[in-house]
Amino acid sequence: MTKELIGTAIEVDDGKVTLSDFMGSDLSVVNAARVSFGKRKTEMDEKDVKLIKYLAAHKHMSPFRHVVFTFTLEGVSEVVCRQLYKHQVGCAYTSGEFKEAATTWNEVSGRYVEFDPEFHIPSEFRKQHKSNKQASQEGELVESNDEARAIYMNAIEHGFSSYKKLLELGVCKEQARMIMPISFKNALVWTASLEATVHFIKLRDHEGAQLEIRNLARAIKKLIDPICPHSIEALLNSEK
Amino acid sequence: MTKELIGTAIEVDDGKVTLSDFMGSDLSVVNAARVSFGKRKTEMDEKDVKLIKYLAAHKHMSPFRHVVFTFTLEGVSEVVCRQLYKHQVGCAYTSGEFKEAATTWNEVSGRYVEFDPEFHIPSEFRKQHKSNKQASQEGELVESNDEARAIYMNAIEHGFSSYKKLLELGVCKEQARMIMPISFKNALVWTASLEATVHFIKLRDHEGAQLEIRNLARAIKKLIDPICPHSIEALLNSEK
Amino acid sequence: MTKELIGTAIEVDDGKVTLSDFMGSDLSVVNAARVSFGKRKTEMDEKDVKLIKYLAAHKHMSPFRHVVFTFTLEGVSEVVCRQLYKHQVGCAYTSGEFKEAATTWNEVSGRYVEFDPEFHIPSEFRKQHKSNKQASQEGELVESNDEARAIYMNAIEHGFSSYKKLLELGVCKEQARMIMPISFKNALVWTASLEATVHFIKLRDHEGAQLEIRNLARAIKKLIDPICPHSIEALLNSEK
Amino acid sequence: MTKELIGTAIEVDDGKVTLSDFMGSDLSVVNAARVSFGKRKTEMDEKDVKLIKYLAAHKHMSPFRHVVFTFTLEGVSEVVCRQLYKHQVGCAYTSGEFKEAATTWNEVSGRYVEFDPEFHIPSEFRKQHKSNKQASQEGELVESNDEARAIYMNAIEHGFSSYKKLLELGVCKEQARMIMPISFKNALVWTASLEATVHFIKLRDHEGAQLEIRNLARAIKKLIDPICPHSIEALLNSEK
Numbered sequence: 004m005t006k007e008l009i010g011t012a013i014e015v016d017d018g019k020v021t022l023s024d025f026m027g028s029d030l031s032v033v034n035a036a037r038v039s040f041g042k043r044k045t046e047m048d049e050k051d052v053k054l055i056k057y058l059a060a061h062k063h064m065s066p067f068r069h070v071v072f073t074f075t076l077e078g079v080s081e082v083v084c085r086q087l088y089k090h091q092v093g094c095a096y097t098s099g100e101f102k103e104a105a106t107t108w109n110e111v112s113g114r115y116v117e118f119d120p121e122f123h124i125p126s127e128f129r130k131q132h133k134s135n136k137q138a139s140q141e142g143e144l145v146e147s148n149d150e151a152r153a154i155y156m157n158a159i160e161h162g163f164s165s166y167k168k169l170l171e172l173g174v175c176k177e178q179a180r181m182i183m184p185i186s187f188k189n190a191l192v193w194t195a196s197l198e199a200t201v202h203f204i205k206l207r208d209h210e211g212a213q214l215e216i217r218n219l220a221r222a223i224k225k226l227i228d229p230i231c232p233h234s235i236e237a238l239l240n241s242e243k
Numbered sequence: 244m245t246k247e248l249i250g251t252a253i254e255v256d257d258g259k260v261t262l263s264d265f266m267g268s269d270l271s272v273v274n275a276a277r278v279s280f281g282k283r284k285t286e287m288d289e290k291d292v293k294l295i296k297y298l299a300a301h302k303h304m305s306p307f308r309h310v311v312f313t314f315t316l317e318g319v320s321e322v323v324c325r326q327l328y329k330h331q332v333g334c335a336y337t338s339g340e341f342k343e344a345a346t347t348w349n350e351v352s353g354r355y356v357e358f359d360p361e362f363h364i365p366s367e368f369r370k371q372h373k374s375n376k377q378a379s380q381e382g383e384l385v386e387s388n389d390e391a392r393a394i395y396m397n398a399i400e401h402g403f404s405s406y407k408k409l410l411e412l413g414v415c416k417e418q419a420r421m422i423m424p425i426s427f428k429n430a431l432v433w434t435a436s437l438e439a440t441v442h443f444i445k446l447r448d449h450e451g452a453q454l455e456i457r458n459l460a461r462a463i464k465k466l467i468d469p470i471c472p473h474s475i476e477a478l479l480n481s482e483k
Numbered sequence: 484m485t486k487e488l489i490g491t492a493i494e495v496d497d498g499k500v501t502l503s504d505f506m507g508s509d510l511s512v513v514n515a516a517r518v519s520f521g522k523r524k525t526e527m528d529e530k531d532v533k534l535i536k537y538l539a540a541h542k543h544m545s546p547f548r549h550v551v552f553t554f555t556l557e558g559v560s561e562v563v564c565r566q567l568y569k570h571q572v573g574c575a576y577t578s579g580e581f582k583e584a585a586t587t588w589n590e591v592s593g594r595y596v597e598f599d600p601e602f603h604i605p606s607e608f609r610k611q612h613k614s615n616k617q618a619s620q621e622g623e624l625v626e627s628n629d630e631a632r633a634i635y636m637n638a639i640e641h642g643f644s645s646y647k648k649l650l651e652l653g654v655c656k657e658q659a660r661m662i663m664p665i666s667f668k669n670a671l672v673w674t675a676s677l678e679a680t681v682h683f684i685k686l687r688d689h690e691g692a693q694l695e696i697r698n699l700a701r702a703i704k705k706l707i708d709p710i711c712p713h714s715i716e717a718l719l720n721s722e723k
Numbered sequence: 724m725t726k727e728l729i730g731t732a733i734e735v736d737d738g739k740v741t742l743s744d745f746m747g748s749d750l751s752v753v754n755a756a757r758v759s760f761g762k763r764k765t766e767m768d769e770k771d772v773k774l775i776k777y778l779a780a781h782k783h784m785s786p787f788r789h790v791v792f793t794f795t796l797e798g799v800s801e802v803v804c805r806q807l808y809k810h811q812v813g814c815a816y817t818s819g820e821f822k823e824a825a826t827t828w829n830e831v832s833g834r835y836v837e838f839d840p841e842f843h844i845p846s847e848f849r850k851q852h853k854s855n856k857q858a859s860q861e862g863e864l865v866e867s868n869d870e871a872r873a874i875y876m877n878a879i880e881h882g883f884s885s886y887k888k889l890l891e892l893g894v895c896k897e898q899a900r901m902i903m904p905i906s907f908k909n910a911l912v913w914t915a916s917l918e919a920t921v922h923f924i925k926l927r928d929h930e931g932a933q934l935e936i937r938n939l940a941r942a943i944k945k946l947i948d949p950i951c952p953h954s955i956e957a958l959l960n961s962e963k
Contacts, residue, residue: 068434131890154888165881178845178848181875182905185901186902192274194308194309194436196434363661368655394652406638409631414631421562549744551746670758
């Protein structure tokens, strides 16, 4: 049985995404679509694969909502998390927000090497895309990677130490955190139906998307592929 | 483990509701709410029960959306099914509609005893409520139960045989079915989050609701109670 | 201004659908998409039409959710109403259900001509489709239309008079109504975003759909077309 | 008529929220709830107010979804915007994200006085709450307000100038923006039903909420109060 997939994790965005729970399979889609016939199948055959393709092609989406996944994202930058908030129709999430996360930062020293687990630090800096204002140029890195990294690290260190100074002055966390860099890492539990999850993959695994988010979409696809391969394929093909 | 609960069924409305699948437990709620602390608990303790009560009381509902159930309803009248369509936020359903169901009726003979599995036949006829136009008087039955039953059965028999006559004339099913009695039975797969399920129970398990729907709400509560008892109790108490 | 469109009605399914209220226009879509530029346009130009096409083609759907319509359906059969319940994501509806409607039937006499406003009575009976079990053969009517109509009317009359007999015996309405024919007419208020409305039109205005529902989809398209023609065209083309 | 309310704005969080559009009123709620009676009222009376109270008290929420508002938020910090993403059920939003906003910053000079319209700068710094880790102590300010402000401004200036240095090195915007302080201001169009809007007000206008968000909740309440005062009052009272 595939229940052993629960707990599988893939590294993304120098954090990781874990398949924390799920229910259903390709068979759940088939059984839901055939509910009026009064039989529950326990094994897939060719006819079932055809049915799944038919449902996706004709946008009969309701059977694809009985398969549900829960993902836990840890150490993923806020920028990435925000994309998931936007796929909330048919989804639910619980976010460990900055406010709470801040309580655990007391232990973090001022040196940036130690921030590493707390802020997203790119290993490579990509060039700006020439025509698309919102994208990077695939595969092209800036010449001065070290210089970029030094500026980046220094900015995070400065932001974080300013945050701590404000706390020392007695400023409330909800105001002090406003100067923290947006690259702080977040934790998130995201529950979504098969339909919503594949919709996210479709929208985010393409050229125009930010690389970090594209990587997340690919990791999620990899995690759920063994659970309902026929449905995923049919849904991905249906809107092309 | 509670996974053995999958497949449990309870009879309602002379049909039945089955817990076909589920994921999560009280621990899922707790772990989602504490996602930023980076630890997943595997056993509940007193603090966790308190946290669940706190979340429900303060309407932090998102952690309750990571527990999800799939119910299959068979032999349940359309009137009851329609109530579930209305709780679709955070839910999904696949209905075996009349149209398809009709295809299996070819085997049903004209005698009403044989309709029994296809139409909802009340065993007892309740009196109209004196003040509430939309309800029945709890526990009070009409004097002439046999007479009521005869009228009811005759009406169903007449509706169904007229339907068959129209089909014989070559009338399309989508028009012929318009004269079928509303008591025909339906099959339905309903997937809903813990939050949505408890919201349904809260709205339907009370005096003003139709008895058949109230019975369904109670059956559903019974089916899910062993899975996340603390969350259900906390949510039911939170809006009183 | 287009606000004078409020109140426009189109006859469908021997009932009617009215545009009861709406907000927004093509300009709302454009202004939402350009919110970060801090200017609100008050007149459309070529660039805006291009932007709308781009948004639809790339499935940036959120700007299309700021245009919202309210439709009131009266005298429309329950079968048609049910299709709208299914498009509830991003929608809301309030249904005048059978239960309440029943209270106004006291004035209706037993003669079927008088049912006419209360039940859906087809003027023409279509033939069953040869290969598609769920559809009618477009444009082909049964030979014996009068005979079909007589059976249909008689079935409705029988169902309705049985319903009244049960009420006379003191049976509660919620049980008595179970023998009413499914063709009873309903009233419904349906509020949906532009995205959800066009999605409904797309799914229902095609060959496989029941004619009555297809007619509703077409009527709704006609009602909203003057409000945001560019968005509707772009959305209808985007998923082909 | 109240349509002249469109365009009304209230300042919040050193930005502003504008009622950009709306449809419906208390009468829409009443007419939706009474759809089956076939009459549309055009004036409220005592019975209608009672009906609204009854609907809210018994959680018949669907009639409250036919009143819809569109708000435009400008110059509001990302932290505040994020709260609105979470009320997406029954809502829609279009966010002018950082990425796009960045394109307009080329004109902004390096001096912090000129950032003022681009980042949220508190005029007063509140003390941390003694027991509630997530809140500030109402009405209590830190002693050294000027010092706090200097640290805050310096941090923003440093973050922003680092961002510009990375762009000069050719780093793509999607990576460079990761070091920007979270206090950057955003623009957002938010469309929500009356039900969802009041739910947001209820959750956010209370002691535990961040002051900036509480102020937004209050501003939104003020903007919509003239449109449907009875419904707002009934909904706010219903869950106490």
